[in-house]
Every structure is written in C-alpha cells, then in structure tokens.
Amino acid sequence: MASDKFKTEDFISYDLAKWACGLKYDDLSAEAIERAKLFWFDSLGCALGGSQQEDAQILLKHHRAMNEDGGGACTCFVSGFKANPVDAAFLNGHMIRSMDYNDIYWKADPSHPSDLISGPLAVCEANGLSGKDLILATVIAYEVEMRLVEIGRPGVREYGWHHATLTGFAAPYGPGRLLNLSVEQMVNAIGISASRTGSLGAVTAGKLTNMKNTVDPWATRVGVESAMLAKLGYSGPEHIYDGKEGLFHVFGHSQVGNEPCAFDADGLIKDLPRSKGDHYRIVDCGMKSFPIEALSHAPLTAMMKCVKENNIKADDVTEIKVEVIARAADILGDPHKYRPTGKETADHSLPYCLAAGLIDGMVTPLQFKQERIEDPALIPVMDKVKVVPNDEFEALFPEFQPSRVTLTLNDGKSFATRVDVPKGDPRDPMTPDEITVKLTALGKEVVGEDRCKQIGEHIMAIDEQATVGKLMELMTA
Numbered sequence: 001m002a003s004d005k006f007k008t009e010d011f012i013s014y015d016l017a018k019w020a021c022g023l024k025y026d027d028l029s030a031e032a033i034e035r036a037k038l039f040w041f042d043s044l045g046c047a048l049g050g051s052q053q054e055d056a057q058i059l060l061k062h063h064r065a066m067n068e069d070g071g072g073a074c075t076c077f078v079s080g081f082k083a084n085p086v087d088a089a090f091l092n093g094h095m096i097r098s099m100d101y102n103d104i105y106w107k108a109d110p111s112h113p114s115d116l117i118s119g120p121l122a123v124c125e126a127n128g129l130s131g132k133d134l135i136l137a138t139v140i141a142y143e144v145e146m147r148l149v150e151i152g153r154p155g156v157r158e159y160g161w162h163h164a165t166l167t168g169f170a171a172p173y174g175p176g177r178l179l180n181l182s183v184e185q186m187v188n189a190i191g192i193s194a195s196r197t198g199s200l201g202a203v204t205a206g207k208l209t210n211m212k213n214t215v216d217p218w219a220t221r222v223g224v225e226s227a228m229l230a231k232l233g234y235s236g237p238e239h240i241y242d243g244k245e246g247l248f249h250v251f252g253h254s255q256v257g258n259e260p261c262a263f264d265a266d267g268l269i270k271d272l273p274r275s276k277g278d279h280y281r282i283v284d285c286g287m288k289s290f291p292i293e294a295l296s297h298a299p300l301t302a303m304m305k306c307v308k309e310n311n312i313k314a315d316d317v318t319e320i321k322v323e324v325i326a327r328a329a330d331i332l333g334d335p336h337k338y339r340p341t342g343k344e345t346a347d348h349s350l351p352y353c354l355a356a357g358l359i360d361g362m363v364t365p366l367q368f369k370q371e372r373i374e375d376p377a378l379i380p381v382m383d384k385v386k387v388v389p390n391d392e393f394e395a396l397f398p399e400f401q402p403s404r405v406t407l408t409l410n411d412g413k414s415f416a417t418r419v420d421v422p423k424g425d426p427r428d429p430m431t432p433d434e435i436t437v438k439l440t441a442l443g444k445e446v447v448g449e450d451r452c453k454q455i456g457e458h459i460m461a462i463d464e465q466a467t468v469g470k471l472m473e474l475m476t477a
Contacts, residue, residue, distance in 0.1 A: 012241040015269045017186035020140050020173045023274065025132045028139055032273075032280035033463065036138045038435060039103055040459045042287050043096045043114040044077075044475065045439030048446045049291075049365055050098030051078040053343070055210040059094055063087055073126040078446060080476040085122040089175075089224045093118035093217035099365060100213060100347050101291035101442075104424075105146050105284065107398045109155035109163045110294060113285055115216035116141040116167065119224045120174040124468045129178055131462035131471075137174035142282040143273065145170040151264040157327070159254045159261060160201045164215035168197020169240070169247070171223020172230070179231050186227075191236020193219075193226035194247070207336045208344035241265070287424040287435070290363050293348040295328035297422035298403035300353055300363060306407055306417035307358065314358045319384050319408040322350055325397045326389040333387030339379075343368045354405075355381035365442065396420070432460070447477050 008014070050056055060079055064070070070081060074088030077095050093115055096102050102114045120137030123129070148166040149155065156165055172189035181189060199215040226236070240246045242265055254261040273280045290297055299322045306312065324332075328350075337349035346352045346368055355378045356367040366372070393402040406416040421427050430438070436456055443452045455474045462471065 047095040049442030050095035090221035108152035109149035131465035141174035146281040162199035164199035167219040175227040189230035351382035
C-alpha cells in the first residue's frame with residue numbers, strides 16, 4: 001500500500017518506469033547512439049585488460065568451481081566461460097571495472113556508468129536481441145545513473161556511502177527494458193534491486209581492497225536478477241525513492257555541516273529525453289586517459305604538462321605541491337596513500353601516481369604491476385608530494401576539476417601548471433583513434449592486435465548486428 005501522502009502512481013519510481021518502458025531506439029539522438037558505441041569501445045578495452053587482473057581471475061575461478069558444468073546462455077569475456085545472465089553480467093562488469101580505467105561522471109557523487117552495461121549485454125545474448133537493443137538499454141542505463149549522481153544535496157559520498165548505493169537503483173532499467181517489463185514490473189524491479197544494494201564508503205577509504213572495484217558490478221548483478229524476478233511477478237517496494245524509509249527519507253536523517261542531507265527529486269525526472277531532438281545524459285560522460293581514480297587525472301595531467309614544458313628531470317625536484325578540492329585531498333592523499341601495498345590503493349594514491357609519472361614519464365597499467373608498486377625507489381619521491389585543499393577550486397567543482405601542481409627544484413626555482421579539464425572530459429574528449437590506442441594497449445597481449453582492431457570495428461557498427469553473438473566471439477581469447 002502507498003503511504004497516506006501519495007497515491008500509488010505519485011511515486012517517482014513510476015515516472016522513471018514509464019519513461020524507460022516507453023523509450024525506443026528510434027527516439028535516440030544520433031549523438032547519443034554514437035557516444036554509446038564509443039563507451040562500449042572504451043569499455044571493451046578495459047575488460048580485456050581487466051581480465052588479466054588478479055581479482056578478476058579469482059572471481060572466474062570461484063564461479064567455475066560453483067558451476068562445474070559451465071552451462072549457461074551467456075559468455076564471459078576472454079575465458080569464454082558460459083554462465084547464466086546474472087553471473088555473466090557480474091563477471092563481465094567486473095572486468096570492465098577492474099582496472100578503474102573505465103568512464104567517469106562526477107557531480108554531487110562520482111559514477112562509472114559503464115559499470116552497468118554488462119547487464120544489458122547479458123540479457124541481449126541470452127535472448128537473441130540485437131545491437132540496437134543493446135544501444136537503447138545502454139543509453140537508458142547511463143541516463144538514470146547520471147541523474148542519480150547529480151541530485152544529492154550533498155552527494156552520499158560526503159557522508160560515508162559509496163556511489164554503488166545509487167547504482168543499485170539504476171541497474172534494473174536497462175535489463176528491464178530489454179525484457180519488455182510492464183511499468184508495474186519495472187517499478188517492482190527497482191524496488192527489489194535498490195532494497196539490497198547499500199554500499200559503505202569504506203571500500204574507497206583508507207587501505208583499499210578488491211571490493212573497491214566489485215561493489216558496482218555487484219549492484220549490476222542484482223539489477224539483472226531483479227529485472228528477471230520482476231518479469232516472473234516478484235514484487236518490490238514502489239516507494240523505494242520517495243516514500244516511507246526509502247532513499248530520500250533514510251538519508252534525510254544525515255547531516256553535513258549542520259545541514260540535513262536531501263535529494264533534488266525533480267532533478268531525477270525533469271526533462272527526461274524522449275525524442276531525437278532531446279538531450280541525453282550519455283553525451284556528458286567522460287572517459288579516462290589514465291588507469292587511476294578520476295580526481296587524480298587533472299593533477300597528473302598538470303604535473304606531466306609542467307615537466308614537459310619546463311624540461312624538468314625527476315632528480316631535480318625537491319617538492320611536488322598539489323592543490324585540489326577537499327574531497328580529492330581526503331580520498332587521494334590520506335596516510336595510507338603514501339605507502340600503497342597493492343594496485344587498489346596505488347591507483348587511488350596521488351603520491352604514488354605522481355611519483356611514478358615523474359620517474360617513468362608515463363602512467364599506464366605497467367605502473368600498477370606489483371613489482372613497481374613495491375619498488376623502494378618510489379618512496380622518497382612520494383614523500384615529496386604535498387596534497388592540500390584549495391577553497392577557490394572547491395567553488396568551481398563539479399563543473400570543473402581544477403588542480404594546480406607546483407614543482408620546486410633543487411636550485412630553488414619553482415614551476416606551476418593548472419588544469420581545469422582533464423583529457424577525456426567531454427570538453428576535451430578522447431577521439432576514436434585514441435580509444436583504439438587504449439584498447440590495443442590493453443588487449444594486444446590478451447587477444448592479439450588484429451583481434452583488437454576487429455573488436456573496435458565491430459562495436460562501432462553494432463547497430464547493424466542482429467545479435468551480439470559475433471561480439472562475444474571476438475571478445476573470447
């Protein structure tokens with residue numbers, strides 16, 4: 001039953017469900033379709049590289065042991081392991097996420113919308129659906145996820161929750177649309193999924209573990225299963241957003257700076273795109289040019305630019321001062337980040353990323369191999385990094401991600417460079433050629449350079465494919 005305050009269809013879950021259930025491929029703008037292809041292009045490269053990470057291999061080993069027969073309608077990237085749609089969505093989604101190299105959208109909260117797209121892919125493969133279906137569900141997933149991370153006042157990360165909490169609300173929309181859920185079923189799918197996906201911020205605070213890159217794919221897993229259950233008639237709370245003890249109510253008990261936390265409910269549903277001429281959020285999402293945490297990109301870009309422009313040598317530097325917004329200083333410069341012991345902490349460590357970039361002249365997946373992380377030569381350089389919050393920059397975020405890096409040299413000279421928009425931001429987007437380079441670098445040792453080229457060509461024409469079967473063949477080593 002709805003609360004006294006609402007009639008049933010007054011809940012926001014119905015507005016979003018009606019939109020998602022009614023949207024068709026022919027309603028999408030050309031730009032949204034093109035961006036969806038490019039995000040798939042980028043994500044497949046991330047998955048090829050991610051498949052080689054230790055945590056991805058542990059998960060695959062676990063799922064093989066749990067399903068010794070290996071039967072299922074869906075294919076897991078690289079290994080070709082056959083699984084049901086729920087497990088395949090999780091394993092493939094984790095490979096996309098594993099290197100923290102996939103896309104980024106940061107407003108009130110951060111997000112990686114491509115964490116969601118393995119869900120629609122699994123449903124497409126299991127049900128023989130087309131490339132156009134995959135694109136439609138991808139655009140839907142991005143739209144909901146990106147709106148969710150815009151509406152916090154402040155974002156949930158500011159008071160200790162991980163953004164995968166919100167991913168659990170977004171995860172069923174794409175799979176649910178592909179399963180042709182009714183509006184009522186879609187509402188149930190959201191209620192089922194969001195009831196089970198609260199994630200504590202501990203996964204990205206202090207010393208990091210394998211769970212850092214697992215909570216979002218796990219939310220996607222739950223989203224796929226929730227949509228499948230709703231299709232069978234399983235029910236979930238319709239008031240999961242704005243009713244009694246739903247998202248808005250529960251988090252409204254929290255305070256930040258003596259102000260109660262809240263959500264812009266209207267922002268979640270205002271001007272939802274419904275036609276080719278409308279603005280789809282997916283075109284606002286960014287990509288990562290470095291395999292590191294999102295707020296590290298601007299300072300690393302600034303430092304590398306400063307080094308190049310002033311011909312600075314690593315041995316000449318006595319101090320690396322990094323000015324960033326307060327949350328970046330908190331996440332990326334806490335004491336644990338000065339002595340990372342594994343990849344999960346290293347790629348969220350400004351001291352490590354800047355030290356590696358200064359000495360090696362690059363920051364690529366090679367810099368996050370265990371032997372490099374444990375190299376004692378990096379320690380004295382990390383200790384030269386001073387991370388400080390900048391109030392001026394705080395006022396510019398999230399429209400910009402400003403950072404200023406000042407390098408002080410042995411002779412007392414100093415050089416400073418400021419960057420407001422990192423490479424990969426929609427205002428300085430990665431080109432198809434740059435994405436090709438990224439995918440090839442990540443995938444050539446996994447499937448070979450020729451296969452990498454085929455994957456890129458195929459995904460950029462995925463809307464011409466009757467099924468995703470060929471894509472899954474190409475993504476199998």
